[in-house]
Amino acid sequence: EVQLVESGGGLVQPGGSLRLSCAGSGFTFSNYWMSWVRQAPGKGLEWVANIKYDGSEKYYVDSVEGRFTISRDNAENSLYVHMNSLRAEDTGLYYCATSADHSIIDWGQGTLVTVSS
Amino acid sequence: DVVMTQSPLSLPVTLGQPASISCRSSESLVHSNGNIYLNWFQQRPGQSPRRLIYKVSNRDSGVPDRFSGSGSGTDFTLKISRVEAEDVGIYYCMQGTNWPYSFGQGTKLEIK
Numbered sequence: 001e002v003q004l005v006e007s008g009g010g011l012v013q014p015g016g017s018l019r020l021s022c023a024g025s026g027f028t029f030s031n032y033w034m035s036w037v038r039q040a041p042g043k044g045l046e047w048v049a050n051i052k053y054d055g056s057e058k059y060y061v062d063s064v065e066g067r068f069t070i071s072r073d074n075a076e077n078s079l080y081v082h083m084n085s086l087r088a089e090d091t092g093l094y095y096c097a098t099s100a101d102h103s104i105i106d107w108g109q110g111t112l113v114t115v116s117s
Numbered sequence: 118d119v120v121m122t123q124s125p126l127s128l129p130v131t132l133g134q135p136a137s138i139s140c141r142s143s144e145s146l147v148h149s150n151g152n153i154y155l156n157w158f159q160q161r162p163g164q165s166p167r168r169l170i171y172k173v174s175n176r177d178s179g180v181p182d183r184f185s186g187s188g189s190g191t192d193f194t195l196k197i198s199r200v201e202a203e204d205v206g207i208y209y210c211m212q213g214t215n216w217p218y219s220f221g222q223g224t225k226l227e228i229k
Contacts, residue, residue: 045158045166045209045220061217062118095165101172102154102213107165 002026004096004108011114016086020111022079022096027106030054030074033099036081039110040092049081050099063089086115119143119212123221129229136197138224140210145190147214154213157186157195160223161206170195202228
Protein backbone atom coordinates (compact mmCIF):
# COMPACT_ATOMS: atom_id res chain seq x y z
CA GLU A 1 0.00 0.00 0.00
CA VAL A 2 1.33 3.42 -0.98
CA GLN A 3 1.94 5.72 1.99
CA LEU A 4 2.98 9.36 1.82
CA VAL A 5 3.58 11.11 5.13
CA GLU A 6 4.21 14.84 5.15
CA SER A 7 5.83 16.77 7.97
CA GLY A 8 7.38 20.14 8.69
CA GLY A 9 4.36 22.41 8.58
CA GLY A 10 3.72 25.09 11.16
CA LEU A 11 3.29 28.78 11.87
CA VAL A 12 5.82 31.11 10.26
CA GLN A 13 6.01 34.88 9.93
CA PRO A 14 5.75 36.60 6.55
CA GLY A 15 9.17 36.59 4.91
CA GLY A 16 10.20 33.49 6.82
CA SER A 17 11.26 30.06 5.63
CA LEU A 18 10.11 26.49 6.12
CA ARG A 19 11.10 23.07 4.83
CA LEU A 20 8.47 20.42 4.26
CA SER A 21 9.30 16.73 4.03
CA CYS A 22 7.46 13.73 2.66
CA ALA A 23 8.35 10.12 3.40
CA GLY A 24 7.20 7.60 0.85
CA SER A 25 6.73 3.86 1.34
CA GLY A 26 4.96 0.93 -0.26
CA PHE A 27 6.20 1.74 -3.77
CA THR A 28 9.46 2.19 -5.66
CA PHE A 29 10.04 5.86 -4.90
CA SER A 30 12.80 6.34 -7.47
CA ASN A 31 10.47 5.31 -10.32
CA TYR A 32 8.02 8.17 -9.85
CA TRP A 33 7.81 11.84 -10.51
CA MET A 34 6.73 13.55 -7.28
CA SER A 35 4.67 16.66 -6.69
CA TRP A 36 3.56 19.17 -4.10
CA VAL A 37 -0.03 20.39 -4.32
CA ARG A 38 -1.54 22.89 -1.90
CA GLN A 39 -5.00 23.87 -0.77
CA ALA A 40 -5.72 27.18 0.93
CA PRO A 41 -8.28 26.96 3.76
CA GLY A 42 -11.72 26.37 2.28
CA LYS A 43 -10.37 26.76 -1.25
CA GLY A 44 -9.47 24.63 -4.24
CA LEU A 45 -6.34 22.77 -5.28
CA GLU A 46 -3.18 24.32 -6.74
CA TRP A 47 -0.28 22.34 -8.20
CA VAL A 48 2.88 23.88 -6.76
CA ALA A 49 5.89 21.95 -8.02
CA ASN A 50 6.96 18.77 -9.73
CA ILE A 51 10.25 16.83 -9.83
CA LYS A 52 11.36 14.06 -12.15
CA TYR A 53 12.23 10.64 -10.70
CA ASP A 54 15.97 11.33 -10.90
CA GLY A 55 15.72 15.00 -9.90
CA SER A 56 16.95 16.20 -13.30
CA GLU A 57 13.82 18.22 -14.11
CA LYS A 58 11.83 20.51 -11.86
CA TYR A 59 8.78 22.66 -12.58
CA TYR A 60 7.09 25.33 -10.50
CA VAL A 61 3.90 27.36 -10.67
CA ASP A 62 4.70 31.02 -11.35
CA SER A 63 3.59 32.20 -7.90
CA VAL A 64 6.37 30.23 -6.15
CA GLU A 65 9.11 30.33 -8.81
CA GLY A 66 12.32 31.66 -7.24
CA ARG A 67 11.01 31.22 -3.69
CA PHE A 68 10.38 27.46 -3.44
CA THR A 69 12.83 24.65 -4.24
CA ILE A 70 11.68 21.08 -4.68
CA SER A 71 14.18 18.28 -4.13
CA ARG A 72 14.29 14.57 -3.40
CA ASP A 73 16.52 11.92 -1.87
CA ASN A 74 15.81 8.60 -3.51
CA ALA A 75 18.09 6.74 -1.10
CA GLU A 76 15.85 7.95 1.73
CA ASN A 77 12.56 7.72 -0.22
CA SER A 78 11.96 11.35 0.64
CA LEU A 79 10.63 14.46 -1.07
CA TYR A 80 11.24 18.00 0.14
CA VAL A 81 10.27 21.56 -0.59
CA HIS A 82 12.22 24.49 0.77
CA MET A 83 10.00 27.55 1.01
CA ASN A 84 11.54 31.01 1.35
CA SER A 85 10.10 34.53 1.47
CA LEU A 86 6.78 33.13 2.60
CA ARG A 87 3.63 35.19 2.11
CA ALA A 88 0.17 35.07 3.63
CA GLU A 89 -1.14 33.61 0.38
CA ASP A 90 1.15 30.59 0.83
CA THR A 91 -0.99 29.50 3.78
CA GLY A 92 -2.61 26.13 3.25
CA LEU A 93 -2.48 22.38 3.45
CA TYR A 94 0.47 21.04 1.46
CA TYR A 95 0.04 17.60 -0.06
CA CYS A 96 2.81 15.35 -1.28
CA ALA A 97 1.77 13.22 -4.24
CA THR A 98 3.06 10.62 -6.66
CA SER A 99 2.84 11.63 -10.27
CA ALA A 100 2.89 9.71 -13.51
CA ASP A 101 1.65 10.17 -17.05
CA HIS A 102 0.80 13.87 -16.50
CA SER A 103 -1.40 13.15 -13.50
CA ILE A 104 -1.47 12.54 -9.76
CA ILE A 105 -1.95 9.02 -8.53
CA ASP A 106 -1.64 8.99 -4.74
CA TRP A 107 -1.89 11.73 -2.14
CA GLY A 108 -0.62 12.12 1.40
CA GLN A 109 -2.72 13.55 4.23
CA GLY A 110 -1.06 16.95 4.03
CA THR A 111 0.83 19.24 6.38
CA LEU A 112 -0.52 22.67 7.31
CA VAL A 113 1.50 25.81 6.70
CA THR A 114 0.29 29.06 8.25
CA VAL A 115 2.00 32.32 7.31
CA SER A 116 0.98 35.01 9.76
CA SER A 117 2.44 37.60 12.09
CA ASP B 118 -1.57 29.33 -18.40
CA VAL B 119 -4.53 27.02 -18.98
CA VAL B 120 -7.64 28.03 -17.05
CA MET B 121 -10.07 25.27 -16.10
CA THR B 122 -13.69 26.32 -15.56
CA GLN B 123 -16.18 23.99 -13.93
CA SER B 124 -19.96 24.23 -13.80
CA PRO B 125 -22.01 24.12 -11.79
CA LEU B 126 -20.07 25.04 -8.64
CA SER B 127 -22.86 23.64 -6.46
CA LEU B 128 -24.79 20.50 -7.37
CA PRO B 129 -27.67 19.32 -5.16
CA VAL B 130 -28.79 15.86 -6.26
CA THR B 131 -31.45 13.42 -5.07
CA LEU B 132 -30.18 9.99 -4.10
CA GLY B 133 -30.40 7.59 -7.04
CA GLN B 134 -30.56 10.38 -9.60
CA PRO B 135 -27.86 11.17 -12.19
CA ALA B 136 -25.40 14.04 -11.90
CA SER B 137 -23.20 15.77 -14.44
CA ILE B 138 -20.29 18.18 -14.04
CA SER B 139 -18.84 20.19 -16.88
CA CYS B 140 -15.21 21.26 -17.22
CA ARG B 141 -13.93 23.58 -19.91
CA SER B 142 -10.33 24.50 -20.63
CA SER B 143 -9.13 27.82 -22.02
CA GLU B 144 -7.15 26.00 -24.69
CA SER B 145 -7.05 22.58 -26.26
CA LEU B 146 -5.81 19.78 -24.00
CA VAL B 147 -4.55 17.66 -26.87
CA HIS B 148 -0.88 17.03 -26.14
CA SER B 149 1.71 16.92 -28.92
CA ASN B 150 1.78 13.15 -28.42
CA GLY B 151 -1.94 12.93 -29.18
CA ASN B 152 -3.07 12.18 -25.62
CA ILE B 153 -5.53 14.32 -23.68
CA TYR B 154 -4.46 14.65 -20.05
CA LEU B 155 -7.74 15.48 -18.37
CA ASN B 156 -8.28 14.02 -14.91
CA TRP B 157 -11.11 14.03 -12.37
CA PHE B 158 -10.62 13.94 -8.60
CA GLN B 159 -13.04 13.49 -5.72
CA GLN B 160 -12.43 15.06 -2.32
CA ARG B 161 -14.74 13.79 0.39
CA PRO B 162 -15.20 15.97 3.49
CA GLY B 163 -12.09 15.95 5.64
CA GLN B 164 -10.15 13.69 3.26
CA SER B 165 -7.36 14.03 0.73
CA PRO B 166 -8.34 14.05 -2.93
CA ARG B 167 -8.63 10.76 -4.78
CA ARG B 168 -8.30 10.29 -8.51
CA LEU B 169 -11.35 8.88 -10.26
CA ILE B 170 -10.65 9.33 -13.96
CA TYR B 171 -7.49 9.87 -16.01
CA LYS B 172 -6.97 10.70 -19.68
CA VAL B 173 -10.61 11.77 -20.07
CA SER B 174 -12.37 8.47 -19.63
CA ASN B 175 -10.20 5.87 -17.88
CA ARG B 176 -11.53 4.87 -14.49
CA ASP B 177 -9.06 4.17 -11.69
CA SER B 178 -9.03 0.81 -9.95
CA GLY B 179 -11.77 0.58 -7.35
CA VAL B 180 -13.82 3.43 -8.77
CA PRO B 181 -17.46 2.39 -9.19
CA ASP B 182 -18.64 2.10 -12.77
CA ARG B 183 -21.38 4.64 -12.08
CA PHE B 184 -18.64 7.24 -12.65
CA SER B 185 -17.76 8.00 -16.25
CA GLY B 186 -15.78 10.65 -18.07
CA SER B 187 -16.05 11.95 -21.59
CA GLY B 188 -15.07 14.87 -23.78
CA SER B 189 -12.52 16.15 -26.22
CA GLY B 190 -10.58 19.27 -27.08
CA THR B 191 -11.72 21.81 -24.52
CA ASP B 192 -15.01 20.38 -23.21
CA PHE B 193 -15.20 17.55 -20.72
CA THR B 194 -17.85 15.95 -18.52
CA LEU B 195 -17.95 13.77 -15.43
CA LYS B 196 -21.17 11.82 -15.03
CA ILE B 197 -22.50 9.86 -12.09
CA SER B 198 -25.28 7.57 -13.26
CA ARG B 199 -26.98 7.16 -9.87
CA VAL B 200 -25.75 9.27 -6.97
CA GLU B 201 -25.12 7.51 -3.66
CA ALA B 202 -24.59 9.05 -0.22
CA GLU B 203 -20.85 8.30 -0.35
CA ASP B 204 -20.49 10.53 -3.44
CA VAL B 205 -20.89 13.70 -1.36
CA GLY B 206 -17.84 15.91 -1.71
CA ILE B 207 -16.05 18.25 -4.06
CA TYR B 208 -15.09 17.20 -7.57
CA TYR B 209 -12.16 18.76 -9.44
CA CYS B 210 -11.05 18.47 -13.01
CA MET B 211 -7.33 18.88 -13.67
CA GLN B 212 -5.33 19.28 -16.86
CA GLY B 213 -1.86 17.77 -17.18
CA THR B 214 -1.25 18.66 -20.81
CA ASN B 215 0.48 22.00 -20.27
CA TRP B 216 2.67 23.18 -17.39
CA PRO B 217 1.69 24.55 -14.97
CA TYR B 218 -0.89 21.84 -14.48
CA SER B 219 -4.12 23.37 -13.29
CA PHE B 220 -7.34 22.46 -11.50
CA GLY B 221 -10.88 23.67 -11.90
CA GLN B 222 -12.50 25.57 -9.02
CA GLY B 223 -14.32 22.48 -7.78
CA THR B 224 -17.98 21.41 -7.82
CA LYS B 225 -19.60 20.67 -4.49
CA LEU B 226 -22.01 17.76 -4.73
CA GLU B 227 -24.58 17.46 -1.96
CA ILE B 228 -27.65 15.36 -1.38
CA LYS B 229 -31.00 17.15 -1.61
